[in-house]
Amino acid sequence: MEAQCVVAIVRPETLDALEKEIHAIDTHGVTITRVKGFGAHLNPYADHWETEHLKIEIFTRASDVDALVDAIMRVTHVGAPGDGIVAVMPVAGFYSIHSMKQVAP
Numbered sequence: 001m002e003a004q005c006v007v008a009i010v011r012p013e014t015l016d017a018l019e020k021e022i023h024a025i026d027t028h029g030v031t032i033t034r035v036k037g038f039g040a041h042l043n044p045y046a047d048h049w050e051t052e053h054l055k056i057e058i059f060t061r062a063s064d065v066d067a068l069v070d071a072i073m074r075v076t077h078v079g080a081p082g083d084g085i086v087a088v089m090p091v092a093g094f095y096s097i098h099s100m101k102q103v104a105p
Helices: 012-024 062-076
Strands: 003-010 031-037 051-061 084-090 094-096 101-104
Touching: 003 012, 003 062, 012 051, 012 062, 051 062, 062 084
Parallel strands: none
Antiparallel strands: 003 051, 003 084, 031 051, 094 101
């Protein structure tokens, strides 16, 4: 099994709908982290540059990446600057700490 990592930075208010969609396409593990940062679209009316978003990290089979990215894009898109980003990265190795074995290359 070839593994990939899908990383998305999304608006916090999209999390409930995103969680439902991710479960509906049979995704088994998700890491969610609250993050602060800034990108191309700064808020000139804010006291600081950073905005709060969520970082979603999902390790998945390469064959499931397109459906996962489509779901993330469809659910989190509101059509405004700051909607977020999605990146897909190859995974060189994937190991289970429980079994102490490599799960995927």
